[in-house]
Amino acid sequence: MAFSASSVQAGAAFGATLFPLIGPFGVTGMRQLVSAVALLAIARPPLLRLGLRRLLPAVLLGVVLVGMNFTLYSAVQRIGLGLGVTVEFLGPLGVALLGARGGGARAAAARAGCGALALIGVVLITDPLTGARVDVIGLAFGAAAAILWAAYILLSERAGALPGVTGTAVAGLTGTVLTLPVLVLLLLAVPREALPHVLLIGAITGVLSSALPYSIDLIVLRRMPRSLFGMLQSLHPVAAAVFGLVVLHQLLGPVQVGGIAAVCAANVLAVLVARRAR
Template identity: 45%
Template sequence: MGPIGVVAVRQYIAAAVLLPLVRPRLRALTRRQWWPVLLLALVFGTMNLGLYAAIERIGLGLAVTLEFLGPLSVALLSARTAFNACCAVVAGAGVVAIARPEASTDYAGIGLALAAAASWAAYIVLNKTVGARIPGIEGTATATGISAMLFLPVGAFLFLVRPPDGFTVLCAIGAGVLASAVPYVADLTALRRVPANVFGILMSINPVFAALIGVLALQESLGAAEWTGIALIVTANVLALVLRDRAEGGKP
């Protein structure tokens, strides 16, 4: 189906699940509520499309690790201290270890993953704003519906040109439910209860899971440099979490 086809189906299914359940009151939304919803709808598309296109080029583990720089940036920028600057340097070293400029480096894939990272950072901030301004999950449902409408023309064209088989469609539907509808609602609910920087730090396990799944399920191979880069980026998040706990007088 290609990255665009998969993302399109994800947005369709998420909208098909959330809109009938939530039934957002669109006419009741004010201009102050509309603008973060519209931006969130755009971010849904750029975040997922950038990630899937990156996975196609550089593999699951590296794509998710680089994308994770988005929430890491939110965590570090929300508390600008010398220690957090050191964490940023550690994460930067991880990026260099993963990218390793050489003739075979897929700069396009790395760039797509970094674009997904910027979108993920925006996703966290916008979700926090939407959750504060719009009750329930009406804002998320509305943004999902708008995002699905944006993908409707290109998705319909792709399916007409290259119709997928039934099993592929079922997998895409599963991705729509498990990777869009459920996490969109879960993220919004979590961001109402925890600060955005804490949410970003708690996502630090994602690169590790992605790398392991890539190796075990997709037969992707990672060298020592790639594993070192993943470890450095995850370590930066752990250090940031320890710093926050100590600053608040808690235990790391």
């Protein structure tokens, strides 16, 4: 899971460098295209034999991935990688909290405390002490990505029932069908001398952020409880902050770092409460 989180956020950081040339949707399309090509070559799924009914969760997963990646990149463009991913991380936290049922009044109070801690973390991310202007649109994109990340976790569990990495391959193919027409138009508008750079970074982004980690997630979810998987997603905001600094030179203030830590801690506590309640 540590490797998966680092791979996703490293790829996202490299992809963000292409925003001036192809924008968030272009980077999303590149991720889907590279993921589909790589995984279809490896998996070679027997689509006709599996049938639409068995493939439906993977198809829906592809739709969710397009929305999740686009809204995340739109948030990153406005509020930075570390903060965008942390707001998006409220999705796995919500999965952990919703999975923490039972346990009586004490467990309910603990869940409420986890939710309050996450809310405090989001407030700290806006760094209210400095009086800086909050990019509401960026936060809204991050919140949309959070909802879609929660859907991704739920659908990945179902798509993981398909053999091998067929689920990820079909999801990548679906995403490519949805994004390819616009991606072609965006690439045609790129200056000719910059096109090789865009294609290279796009390929790296697709492998690091989609093909490799999503395949790992599908395999892990077959062997790991969903709540524990959600807890380990706490690594994503940390990795995003690190690669945001190293690749994009996005420096976070101490208060914002505290906000990231609060959201991660809320997720870990939520999973612990759920396991204790069970």
